Every structure is written in structure tokens, then in C-alpha cells.
Amino acid sequence: MRLVDSQVNSFAPASVPAGSRYRFERLPSQQANPAQDRLERMAEQALAQVGLTRDDQAARYSVQVSATQRAQQLVLDRPALGWNLGWMFGNGGISVGNGMLFPRLDARTSYWREVGLIVRERATQAVVFESRAVHEGPWSDSDAILSAMLDAALQGLPNPPAGERRVNIEIPR
Numbered sequence: 001m002r003l004v005d006s007q008v009n010s011f012a013p014a015s016v017p018a019g020s021r022y023r024f025e026r027l028p029s030q031q032a033n034p035a036q037d038r039l040e041r042m043a044e045q046a047l048a049q050v051g052l053t054r055d056d057q058a059a060r061y062s063v064q065v066s067a068t069q070r071a072q073q074l075v076l077d078r079p080a081l082g083w084n085l086g087w088m089f090g091n092g093g094i095s096v097g098n099g100m101l102f103p104r105l106d107a108r109t110s111y112w113r114e115v116g117l118i119v120r121e122r123a124t125q126a127v128v129f130e131s132r133a134v135h136e137g138p139w140s141d142s143d144a145i146l147s148a149m150l151d152a153a154l155q156g157l158p159n160p161p162a163g164e165r166r167v168n169i170e171i172p173r
Contacts, residue, residue: 018051
């Protein structure tokens with residue numbers, strides 16, 4: 001198992017009852033983004049786990065879901081034990097090196113991701129729930145990580161804890 005640890009910050013000015021119906025709303029920048037369909041499918045699964053049902057025709061709520069991702073190459077300067085392979089002559093003997101520390105550069109990729117959900121009551125356009133989850137880690141499989149982050153962002157709905165918190169979600173390797 002892998003642990004996806006997300007920093008989550010949720011706001012729930014009104015309660016969204018279990019069994020409520022919603023539909024997705026898209027910003028203009030999301031209209032032509034092919035990744036938005038996949039993100040909404042992941043969000044639909046996460047919303048179903050907290051008791052909400054997608055119903056594009058009879059929705060009381062609208063949901064906007066977003067994700068931002070970036071990869072960063074990190075270079076780590078770590079000491080490593082190596083061997084000095086020089087030859088030394090002196091006092092009638094020969095020395096063939098000694099152990100010493102020298103710098104070694106390691107590179108790895110770190111992936112930073114943020115997901116956001118905004119739920120509005122359609123009749124009034126009032127925001128009834130807002131949540132963001134942020135995670136940084138070494139895994140490149142975005143779909144699995146984003147799904148876990150959406151679960152984390154919705155944890156506690158309809159009455160999530162106030163303030164920022166850490167939410168851990170386990171996913172298979």
C-alpha cells in the first residue's frame with residue numbers, strides 16, 4: 001500500500017444532505033480540456049462515496065472540480081563513501097588508496113498536485129461547500145493520486161472539521 005498524505009482545507013457554510021443530486025459546471029478554461037472529463041469521472045466516484053448522486057437534469061447543486069499538477073526535478077547532493085585510487089610511494093612501501101567521502105548527485109522527480117471542489121446551490125448560486133487538497137510526492141501515476149486526493153478533500157462531508165488538516169488515504173501499489 002502507498003500512503004497519499006494531503007493537506008486539506010474545507011469550508012461548509014451550509015449542509016449538503018446525503019442523497020442530494022448534482023451536476024458538473026465547467027469554467028470556460030475547462031470546456032476544451034480533455035483531462036476535465038477524466039477528472040470529473042474521478043470526482044463522481046468520490047462524491048458517490050459521500051452519498052451524492054449525479055443527475056444532470058434534476059440537480060439541486062452544481063460542482064466545479066479542478067486539478068493542478070507539476071513535476072519538479074530535484075537534485076540532491078549526498079555524501080558517499082568512495083575510494084581514492086591514487087598511488088603513493090614513500091618510506092619503502094606502496095599505498096593503494098583509502099576510504100574517503102566525496103559528493104554524489106542524485107536526481108529524483110517530485111510531483112506537486114492540488115485538487116479543488118466547489119459545491120453551489122443552483123437556485124441561489126451560494127457556495128455550500130469548498131475544499132482543497134494538496135499533496136507532494138514521488139509518484140507519477142496521476143489518476144490514482146488525484147482520486148485519493150479527491151477522497152481526502154471530501155472527507156467529513158457534510159460537516160468537515162474546520163481548518164487545515166492532514167488526511168491520509170491508502171492506495172494500492
